Amino acid sequence: MAIKKTLLEDIAKELNVSKTLVSMVINGKGDAYGISKKTQEKVLSKAGEMEYTPNVFARALRTGKSHLIGLLVADISNPFYSNIAKHVERELAAKGYNLMICSTDENVEREEKLISLFAEQHMIDGLIIATTNTSGEFFSKERLRNFPIVFIDRYLPDIESNYVVANNYQGSYELTDLLIHKGCKNILALNITPSHISSLTERIKGYKDALTKYDIPFKDDNLLEVSFNNIQKDVREKLLKRLKQSPKIDAIYALNNHIATACLHVFNEIGYDAKKEGVLFASFDDINLFDFVKPNVISVSQPVEQIGVEAANLALHLIDSKNSESFKKIVLATSIISRN
Amino acid sequence: MAIKKTLLEDIAKELNVSKTLVSMVINGKGDAYGISKKTQEKVLSKAGEMEYTPNVFARALRTGKSHLIGLLVADISNPFYSNIAKHVERELAAKGYNLMICSTDENVEREEKLISLFAEQHMIDGLIIATTNTSGEFFSKERLRNFPIVFIDRYLPDIESNYVVANNYQGSYELTDLLIHKGCKNILALNITPSHISSLTERIKGYKDALTKYDIPFKDDNLLEVSFNNIQKDVREKLLKRLKQSPKIDAIYALNNHIATACLHVFNEIGYDAKKEGVLFASFDDINLFDFVKPNVISVSQPVEQIGVEAANLALHLIDSKNSESFKKIVLATSIISRN
DNA sequence: AAATAAATCTAAACTTGTTTAGAAATCGTT
DNA sequence: AACGATTTCTAAACAAGTTTAGATTTATTT
Numbered sequence: 001m002a003i004k005k006t007l008l009e010d011i012a013k014e015l016n017v018s019k020t021l022v023s024m025v026i027n028g029k030g031d032a033y034g035i036s037k038k039t040q041e042k043v044l045s046k047a048g049e050m051e052y053t054p055n056v057f058a059r060a061l062r063t064g065k066s067h068l069i070g071l072l073v074a075d076i077s078n079p080f081y082s083n084i085a086k087h088v089e090r091e092l093a094a095k096g097y098n099l100m101i102c103s104t105d106e107n108v109e110r111e112e113k114l115i116s117l118f119a120e121q122h123m124i125d126g127l128i129i130a131t132t133n134t135s136g137e138f139f140s141k142e143r144l145r146n147f148p149i150v151f152i153d154r155y156l157p158d159i160e161s162n163y164v165v166a167n168n169y170q171g172s173y174e175l176t177d178l179l180i181h182k183g184c185k186n187i188l189a190l191n192i193t194p195s196h197i198s199s200l201t202e203r204i205k206g207y208k209d210a211l212t213k214y215d216i217p218f219k220d221d222n223l224l225e226v227s228f229n230n231i232q233k234d235v236r237e238k239l240l241k242r243l244k245q246s247p248k249i250d251a252i253y254a255l256n257n258h259i260a261t262a263c264l265h266v267f268n269e270i271g272y273d274a275k276k277e278g279v280l281f282a283s284f285d286d287i288n289l290f291d292f293v294k295p296n297v298i299s300v301s302q303p304v305e306q307i308g309v310e311a312a313n314l315a316l317h318l319i320d321s322k323n324s325e326s327f328k329k330i331v332l333a334t335s336i337i338s339r340n
Numbered sequence: 341m342a343i344k345k346t347l348l349e350d351i352a353k354e355l356n357v358s359k360t361l362v363s364m365v366i367n368g369k370g371d372a373y374g375i376s377k378k379t380q381e382k383v384l385s386k387a388g389e390m391e392y393t394p395n396v397f398a399r400a401l402r403t404g405k406s407h408l409i410g411l412l413v414a415d416i417s418n419p420f421y422s423n424i425a426k427h428v429e430r431e432l433a434a435k436g437y438n439l440m441i442c443s444t445d446e447n448v449e450r451e452e453k454l455i456s457l458f459a460e461q462h463m464i465d466g467l468i469i470a471t472t473n474t475s476g477e478f479f480s481k482e483r484l485r486n487f488p489i490v491f492i493d494r495y496l497p498d499i500e501s502n503y504v505v506a507n508n509y510q511g512s513y514e515l516t517d518l519l520i521h522k523g524c525k526n527i528l529a530l531n532i533t534p535s536h537i538s539s540l541t542e543r544i545k546g547y548k549d550a551l552t553k554y555d556i557p558f559k560d561d562n563l564l565e566v567s568f569n570n571i572q573k574d575v576r577e578k579l580l581k582r583l584k585q586s587p588k589i590d591a592i593y594a595l596n597n598h599i600a601t602a603c604l605h606v607f608n609e610i611g612y613d614a615k616k617e618g619v620l621f622a623s624f625d626d627i628n629l630f631d632f633v634k635p636n637v638i639s640v641s642q643p644v645e646q647i648g649v650e651a652a653n654l655a656l657h658l659i660d661s662k663n664s665e666s667f668k669k670i671v672l673a674t675s676i677i678s679r680n
Numbered sequence: 681a682a683a684t685a686a687a688t689c690t691a692a693a694c695t696t697g698t699t700t701a702g703a704a705a706t707c708g709t710t
Numbered sequence: 711a712a713c714g715a716t717t718t719c720t721a722a723a724c725a726a727g728t729t730t731a732g733a734t735t736t737a738t739t740t
Contacts (some may be wrong), residue, residue: 005483007726019728033688039688056461056727057406061401062694062727063727076426076441079424082417102429282542289629361720375719376715379718379719393698396697398696398725403699
């Protein structure tokens with residue numbers, strides 16, 4: 001038997017005023033609607049006394065605004081995403097918005113279902129998303145066309161959109177450049193396939209362009225593609241095979257943190273000592289524990305906090321400015337952590 | 341200019357029936373209300389054709405149910421919590437519920453504010469929470485008394501509640517037991533203070549009881565308390581100091597993953613080689629990258645998936661059974677990962 | 681003091697569904 | 711054909727706010 005909640009009407013009755021007035025005052029529009037200061041105070045104090053809190057559903061139903069922003073990520077257990085989530089949440093909280101985080105489990109269907117529920121239903125006022133979708137088709141739907149959406153981490157090249165991403169090309173280029181400077185000529189890159197994801201294609205491009213700069217020919221043998229659904233097994237298989245082939249590699253470059261972790265597992269399993277073999281190990285995406293893992297990890301660190309903050313503010317901006325001017329594309333610099 | 345959404349009424353008009361009927365059919369209550377099969381089919385096909393999706397706010401306003409469950413954690417960027425979140429989400433998705441994850445940033449006020457918003461407002465149907473609160477007072481409020489709440493990771497000893505936690509006592513006891521079996525007699529434990537958090541007090545208890553079992557007297561010098569707000573700095577300071585004192589320690593036991601990471605940073609900074617020093621390193625909470633970090637980490641792994649699944653199901657159970665029978669307390673076994 | 685203007689407040693409509701109470705149509709029975 | 715019983719459907723109330731249009735009350739002007 002739940003306690004009856006205090007309603008606007010209850011306060012109104014207590015004070016012998018209309019609930020209209022109470023609503024206006026509670027929403028801080030007392031002055032705008034010319035409610036006397038004295039009355040405003042009465043209402044506010046009574047509301048406090050009666051522990052009034054508005055019913056979010058009634059409010060959202062009428063106003064079409066929920067003051068809720070959705071964050072959809074592929075996998076909330078990935079520290080890259082959970083760190084972004086933390087910063088988005090902080091930034092939004094400061095602005096009076098709440099964040100609803102959902103993990104799609106790398107499942108496109110689930111992602112689309114959640115977007116339908118949240119965005120089309122206007123359950124949320126805006127959406128921040130690291131999409132797992134391969135094309136922009138879904139987002140081009142009439143109903144979503146005018147919904148405030150901010151892509152993070154990845155964007156879809158076939159549609160115009162607002163996004164906040166790290167400069168994947170530049171980061172990968174610099175990392176490769178560093179490896180080359182450290183004397184590497186046979187850098188084995190491990191990527192995810194199918195790599196329709198913008199961040200990954202750009203990392204590959206940066207890698208290749210850096211090679212080109214130093215006249216190092218790119219060899220197909222030095223780019224292993226591992227299946228997205230089976231990273232661990234694939235990395236194991238292909239890496240083991242490649243390690244036996246010549247020309248011998250002098251660096252291993254994992255294109256994201258999942259692959260990096262998978263490589264570490266393989267090293268561990270076969271007792272591979274990269275240092276002894278004279279092989280450098282690098283990873284795009286930094287994990288703070290990399291500071292302590294055995295093969296030294298040279299990594300590209302993404303500005304996680306900045307991504308979160310910028311994405312939050314961009315989302316809020318889009319919500320405020322209904323007339324969708326131009327699309328905002330924010331590209332943030334990465335930094336190399338070399339851990340000599 | 342947002343496209344006009346399809347409403348129940350629109351479908352009703354198209355078919356020349358009442359919106360009541362449409363609502364009944366859409367909610368699968370057609371048979372219960374005796375709507376003819378033929379009409380039901382008409383409605384369903386028209387609804388599909390017009391891409392109808394109900395307004396969640398209107399529905400929630402009327403029914404008082406949102407089919408949304410809240411998950412409040414102190415810090416979503418902590419892999420322990422983000423992993424639980426992932427499993428809770430999976431489990432709930434399978435049951436037709438959505439999860440709303442919020443991170444309170446270890447801020448009690450923010451936690452209470454979010455609970456007020458979500459729970460008291462019935463924005464969510466149930467709450468799963470790793471509370472940062474120190475007492476059960478807030479949760480004893482009339483308004484929350486009958487709200488379905490499942491505590492995870494930590495519970496509040498001063499109130500009766502439903503909870504799903506790991507067996508912190510047993511895990512810590514076994515870990516200490518293992519260290520002793522490996523020859524350790526001076527096990528330095530690092531804990532967070534003030535340690536009102538149930539999980540931590542139980543870990544301490546397990547540690548002490550294991551010592552007692554082997555007639556090893558507990559020494560105050562072997563329990564360092566680091567401030568919650570300043571883990572890194574405190575660990576550094578106190579650990580460095582203790583390392584210089586005698587009797588020399590032969591094991592370092594971090595009572596959670598934050599402390600473990602902080603210890604690793606200190607080791608790194610001062611070039612402390614635990615192995616060479618003959619000191620074992622242990623941690624409550626496992627992180628998968630521990631597999632690769634330099635001082636071997638002996639850890640207690642919590643059944644993250646199980647915690648998530650059990651918490652989700654317990655929450656759903658509480659939502660269904662309004663009459664709050666007895667409180668369910670689920671305590672799950674941990675496992676030791678010794679990484680010799 | 682009447683007329684006009686300004687300040688303060690309110691009744692009713694509105695948001696979009698769900699549910700209740702009851703109407704209309706169909707059927708079966710004598 | 712009349713009656714009640716079923717079957718099928720609907721109008722209106724309801725959830726709890728916000729907003730609009732307009733009503734009162736008070737103040738100002740002549």
